[in-house]
Amino acid sequence: DGGITQSPKYLFRKEGQNVTLSCEQNLNHDAMYWYRQDPGQGLRLIYYSQIVNDFQKGDIAEGYSVSREKKESFPLTVTSAQKNPTAFYLCASSIPGISTGELFFGEGSRLTVL
Amino acid sequence: GENVEQHPSTLSVQEGDSAVIKCTYSDSASNYFPWYKQELGKGPQLIIDIRSNVGEKKDQRIAVTLNKTAKHFSLHITETQPEDSAVYFCAASYYYKLSFGAGTTVTVRA
Numbered sequence: 001d002g003g004i005t006q007s008p009k010y011l012f013r014k015e016g017q018n019v020t021l022s023c024e025q026n027l028n029h030d031a032m033y034w035y036r037q038d039p040g041q042g043l044r045l046i047y048y049s050q051i052v053n054d055f056q057k058g059d060i061a062e063g064y065s066v067s068r069e070k071k072e073s074f075p076l077t078v079t080s081a082q083k084n085p086t087a088f089y090l091c092a093s094s095i096p097g098i099s100t101g102e103l104f105f106g107e108g109s110r111l112t113v114l
Numbered sequence: 115g116e117n118v119e120q121h122p123s124t125l126s127v128q129e130g131d132s133a134v135i136k137c138t139y140s141d142s143a144s145n146y147f148p149w150y151k152q153e154l155g156k157g158p159q160l161i162i163d164i165r166s167n168v169g170e171k172k173d174q175r176i177a178v179t180l181n182k183t184a185k186h187f188s189l190h191i192t193e194t195q196p197e198d199s200a201v202y203f204c205a206a207s208y209y210y211k212l213s214f215g216a217g218t219t220v221t222v223r224a
Contacts, residue, residue, distance in 0.1 A: 042214040
């Protein structure tokens with residue numbers, strides 16, 4: 001079955017700790033994305049990557065970091081610099097082209113800072 | 115950047131009635147307008163999309179209309195069923211970035 005796998009599904013963190021959320025896809029998509037979802041605010045883009053070894057900041061990149069060493073993987077690190085990290089995080093992938101196509105989302109990771 | 119506004123934020127309809135969700139966007143260069151459905155605890159899934167060279171698109175009980183002059187687009191769901199209960203997001207994009215609306219929680223009453 002092709003798809004996107006995010007782990008862990010639930011994560012608890014103490015203030016001051018960095019955490020890394022995993023995102024793996026077997027759809028052979030070049031492009032991958034991280035979104036943050038907060039109640040009443042829709043989905044906001046954190047980082048995106050169009051190709052291996054390249055990524056760009058989205059609208060709310062402060063306090064986050066990513067890497068794209070493999071086509072299949074796009075991990076997100078939530079650093080201690082992120083002021084309000086409690087949220088639902090969604091990873092997505094797509095086939096990049098001249099214009100945006102369908103995004104395929106994972107089932108999300110819910111991060112709670114204690 | 116692109117700003118997408120979505121209304122209403124919540125919508126309750128009787129089973130069998132129609133539901134309409136409206137979105138406006140700010141960047142006239144946007145040329146792709148998808149709609150996503152998110153069920154509880156899941157990631158969003160694309161249900162229908164429309165590109166700027168098309169005014170209307172239908173897929174069974176759902177349809178989307180686009181007015182580029184007014185910069186607004188709408189989702190129409192006819193003959194609503196309980197499984198239509200979910201959060202719906204509109205989005206607008208130019209090239210690689212999708213900007214999402216805040217979402218509409220649709221509840222279909224039996």
